[in-house]
Amino acid sequence: MTDLVVFPSERPLTGSVPVPGDKSIAHRAILLSGLAEGQSRIEGGALGADNMSTLAALRAMGITTEEQNEMLLVEGKGLYGLRAPSAPIDCGNSGTTMRLLAGVLAAQRFATVLVGDESLTRRPMERVARPLRLRGARIEGKLDPKRVGEITAPLQIGPLPEPNVLGPLEYEMPVASAQVKSAILLSGLYADGPTYVREPLVSRDHTERLLLALGVPLSSVGAIIQLDGPSFSGKLPPFSITVPGDPSSASFLVVAAQLIPQSRVTVRRVGLNPTRTGLFEVLRDMGGSLVLEPKGEEMGEPIGDLHAGAADLRQGRLGGELVARTIDEVPILCALAARAHGTTLIEDAAELRVKESDRIAMMARVLRAFGVTCEERPDGLAVEGKPEGKLKAADIESGGDHRIAMASCVLGLLADGPTRVRDADNIATSFPRFVGTMRALGARIEVESSGGTP
Incomplete structure (x- = not known):
């Protein structure tokens, strides 16, 4: 395992940098390119480990792909061109891979088993299995002994029973989840009737934007989405996309710039989808320094540069409702709260307890390790800011959670001595060049093996 040693900041963070392509968009683009008919091209930087899990899944089902520098070519075989894999498909640490694949595999005439790493195997999957079963799919998982009525991976999916067609579906989601919504919509491409989905809150809408760009008959009004299966041609055209920069990755750089005196940082070509920019709204309400400079669109996704200081x-x-648009940024929001005047409240975020780790409990431990007072609550945190003086240097166990590790690195820049962030390999899940990017801006971070060897 890899540890990161973060040294206190001695100078402002300055520079103009890119961030990895948005992994949420990349997951969907990769999957849809495999279902399209013909060669698609996906650009936008190196793929993280989660996106590679989706790509590996397509390859396991007979889709040919080619990587050229930071461009990916995918030879799509159509909605019914996938073939049965020869072994269980390993989704790694990616809940998005597992849940989106479930929507596609629910319609196939072959059986598939989806597995993942230890963390993914603990994550709830009944939320995606139930609506797919309601439209005729066959999907089973391992009963969770700690949660009545819940299942976890491995997931056994298919084959689709006779007459080999998914039925119409009208489904009201109990919890807002872009992954579950996307699985339902993807399954709707194969259905012989319409698909209606209602969310309690509007979650990220990358799937809807991509499907619309590809000509799928889809409409939405607020939190209600309709996919008109009967009028869908059954064919997806090949496409080219340059994936916008990930706003979740950008948030770590934007927040670091707020916290280090005299910093000026620009993050280039970031996705500005309004379902993903909740942190930026919270930051402005907290008096942060951030300017969004629009730069056009990419397949329905708005993009722009971020200027932070x-x-x-x-x-x-x-x-x-803001939680759904900020759910991945809560760990770095805690870093903001740690340096703000007064007490910052994070509420309605119980979903964080079933992410890659229990992020509420993890961030409470991280903040306390840095000497920041906080109260852990069932659905969030109350963080008492410490705007003056240095934080306490800490030794952080990240639990292999990439967002916990990166948030801890940002806090480490404010400490009174070197901070060690343990088990940081999983940063590659979403931001493979995080350390190099932070160094380019002026931070001093060293990479060591867990035994202490550089």
């Missing part, structure tokens, strides 16, 4: 922060609040 140091700021004197006040307390903030995250709750209600």
Whole structure:
């Protein structure tokens, strides 16, 4: 395993840098390119480990792909061109891979088993299995002994029973989840009737934007989405996309710039989808320094540059519908809260307890290790800011959670001595060049083996 040693910042963070392509968009683009008819081209930087899991799954089902520098070519074989894999498909640490694949595999005439690493195997999967079963799919998992009625991976999916067609579906989701919504919509491409999905809150809509760009008859009004299966041609055209930069990855650089005096950082060509920019709204409410410069669109996704600088922060609040648009950024929001005047409240975020780790409990431990007072609550945190003076240097166990590790690195820049962030390999899940990017901006971070050897 890899540890990161973060040294206190001695100078401002400055520079203009890119971030990896948005992995949520890349997952969907990769999967849809395999279902399209013909060669698609996907660009936008090196793929992280999660995206590679989706790509490996396609390859396991007979889809030919070619990587050229940071461009991916995919030879799609159509909605019914996938073939049965010779072994269980390993989704690694990627819940998105497992849940989106479930929507596609539910319609196939062959059986598939989806497996994952230890972390993924603990994540709830009944939320995606139930709506797929309601439209005729066969999907089973391992009963979770700690949660009544819940299943986890391995998931056994298919084959689709006679007459080999999924039925129409009208489904009201109990929890807002872009992954579950996407699985339902992808299964709707194979259905002989319409698909209606209603969310309690609007979650990220990357799947809807891509499907619309590819000519799928889809419409939405607020939190209600309709896919008109009977009027769909049954064919997806090949496409080219340059994946926008990941706003979740950009958030770590934007927040670091707020916290280090005199910093000025630009992050180039970032996705500005309004379902993903909740952190930026919270940051502005806290008095942060951030300017969004629009730069057009890419297959329906707005993009732009982010200009961030140091700021004197006040307390903030995250709750209600804003949580769905900020769910992945809560760990780095905690870093903002740690340096704000007053107490920042994070509420309605119980979903964080079933991410790659229990992020509420993990961030409470991280903050306390840095000497920041916080109260852990069932659905969030209350963080008492410490805007003056140095934080306490810490030794952090990240638990292999990439967002916990990166948030800890940002906090380490504010400490009174070197901070060690343990088990940081999983940063490659979403931001493979995180350390190099931070160094380019002026941070000092060293990479060591867990035994202490550089």
